[in-house]
Amino acid sequence: DVKVTQSSRYLVKRTGEKVFLECVQDMDHENMFWYRQDPGLGLRLIYFSYDVKMKEKGDIPEGYSVSREKKERFSLILESASTNQTSMYLCASSQSGVKLFFGSGTQLSVL
Amino acid sequence: GEDVEQSLFLSVREGDSSVINCTYTDSSSTYLYWYKQEPGAGLQLLTYIFSNMDMKQDQRLTVLLNKKDKHLSLRIADTQTGDSAIYFCAESIADNFNKFYFGSGTKLNVKP
Numbered sequence: 001d002v003k004v005t006q007s008s009r010y011l012v013k014r015t016g017e018k019v020f021l022e023c024v025q026d027m028d029h030e031n032m033f034w035y036r037q038d039p040g041l042g043l044r045l046i047y048f049s050y051d052v053k054m055k056e057k058g059d060i061p062e063g064y065s066v067s068r069e070k071k072e073r074f075s076l077i078l079e080s081a082s083t084n085q086t087s088m089y090l091c092a093s094s095q096s097g098v099k100l101f102f103g104s105g106t107q108l109s110v111l
Numbered sequence: 112g113e114d115v116e117q118s119l120f121l122s123v124r125e126g127d128s129s130v131i132n133c134t135y136t137d138s139s140s141t142y143l144y145w146y147k148q149e150p151g152a153g154l155q156l157l158t159y160i161f162s163n164m165d166m167k168q169d170q171r172l173t174v175l176l177n178k179k180d181k182h183l184s185l186r187i188a189d190t191q192t193g194d195s196a197i198y199f200c201a202e203s204i205a206d207n208f209n210k211f212y213f214g215s216g217t218k219l220n221v222k223p
Binding site for chain 1: 115142151152153154159203210213214215
């Protein structure tokens with residue numbers, strides 16, 4: 001089975017802090033994604049990557065950046081965390097864009 | 112992104128059938144999906160259907176696709192309390208295979 005691992009299940013940070021969310025997949029998938037999930041809004045795509053060092057903006061990239069130095073790892077960076085970035089963050093990966101496999105999520109609270 | 116819409120809540124009794132509905136707007140969808148999210152967990156792929164199919168059945172799950180009306184449904188037969196979760200409808204678009212568009216999720220509550 002595909003495994004997508006997010007390094008933290010819960011994170012609490014202060015406004016203005018730099019925050020790193022890490023995601024690792026073990027199936028050599030080319031495509032990796034970061035979503036945020038908010039009640040009533042479903043999943044919104046922040047960034048995705050289709051290859052090492054390649055990245056594309058999703059629907060809500062403002063306030064975020066990403067890094068993909070190795071194929072298996074995709075990091076989401078909040079340069080200066082704000083309270084409106086309190087959310088559940090979900091990482092996913094896919095091969096050939098057919099099926100998405102998700103990690104268990106990181107619940108981030110920004111105080 | 113594309114519009115994928117679902118009702119927010121559904122409540123059924125244990126043993127009844129549940130039907131969760133979804134509408135989407137992009138006629139160039141390639142695949143349509145149903146994901147399940149249990150409390151505090153990520154999304155788990157339940158089933159998916161290729162856009163040129165009308166129906167797919169997998170044990171207690173039946174997916175129906177009406178491409179003309181852009182309507183997708185998930186029927187869960189003999190619903191159990193363990194089926195309580197949020198169910199997300201999603202589509203992938205033919206001209207952008209890397210993007211998936213999700214609905215807001217339907218929270219299914221199964222009463223014993």
